[in-house]
Amino acid sequence: MxxxxxxxxxxxxxxxxxxxxxxxxxxxxxxxxxxxxxxxxxxxxxxxxxxxxxxxxxxxxxxxxxxDHMIDSDRFTARLARVPPAVPALAAVRAALGEVIDGMQADRERWLLRMAVVERNPALLPRLVAAGTEAERAVTAAVAARVGVPPDHGFPVLLTTVTGAAFRTAMLRWAAAGGARSLSDLVDEAFDALAAGLPDPPPAH
Structure with missing residues (x-):
């Protein structure tokens, strides 16, 4: 043979x-x-x-x-399920994002180029929004299962929405700086602000 x-x-x-x-x-x-x-x-x-x-x-x-989609829903929910139950949901979502962030940083040049292309070509945005909506549904269901409430409860939707916004904010700052700062650090900064209740920052000098 x-x-x-x-x-x-x-x-x-x-x-x-x-x-x-x-x-x-x-x-x-x-x-x-x-x-x-x-x-x-x-x-x-x-x-x-x-x-x-x-x-x-x-x-x-x-x-x-x-x-490829930024977040593979199946892999993300599997990673979220592996985070110990004692970890609060906000911190658990941050931990589950670790693999996504590492992958983006490893493919830094192409991700920065992709973000620049999307910014200059708004016609691509509807496709991104559609993919993001699909991922958010899966994350919401996973968060609901983790905290023991139905998916239509306000908490899973709110947590998914604010953590998604925090992640996107970190990505935009990362792109604006040309990747000079670690994406992981920027995501941590955003999630730490959420965990602290989003207090006012000190005045810039």
Whole structure:
């Protein structure tokens, strides 16, 4: 029996490399030319693959730009469930975000470019909002299960909303500083402010 010349691990790695190359090419081209001036054919050529190959990885140009969802709902809820029950829900959500933050920092250049592209091309925002709404539903249900209340209780919705806002605020500050500060530190700063009841900051001098 002939041996498979490309073991599963190698195939998966090559697929990931091709997907990453397409996403990076899409972001760079749109950053240079603008959303409407870039085609799937342009992206495919820049990544040195065919347009047919592009559609094996992404259904559209927008999907290549936005990439994978920031938060994988299933993985996040599994991580949240592993946080000890004695940990308050706010701190548990912060702990469960650790893997997401580490992944973004490891892929720093592409995330900063993606955020700049979205800021310059507001037409992409509805897709982001839709993906965020889907993730927030899953997080709300996970928080409700953790604290023992129904998903329509006010607390899980409120916690999901304010922690989502805190995370987005930290991301925007991270992007504005060009990644000079640690995203993890900025998220901690935002969550610490929430935990303290959002007191007024000291006056800036």
């Amino acid at each position: 002939a041996l498979d010349p490309a073991p599963a691990g190698l195939r998966d790695r090559k697929k990931r490399q091709t997907r990453d190359a397409l996403a990076t090419a899409a972001l760079r081209l749109v950053a240079e030319r603008g959303l409407e001036q870039v085609t799937v054919e342009d992206i495919s050529a820049a990544a040195d693959v065919s347009s047919r190959t592009f559609f094996n990885y992404f259904p559209s140009k927008d999907d290549a730009l936005l990439g």
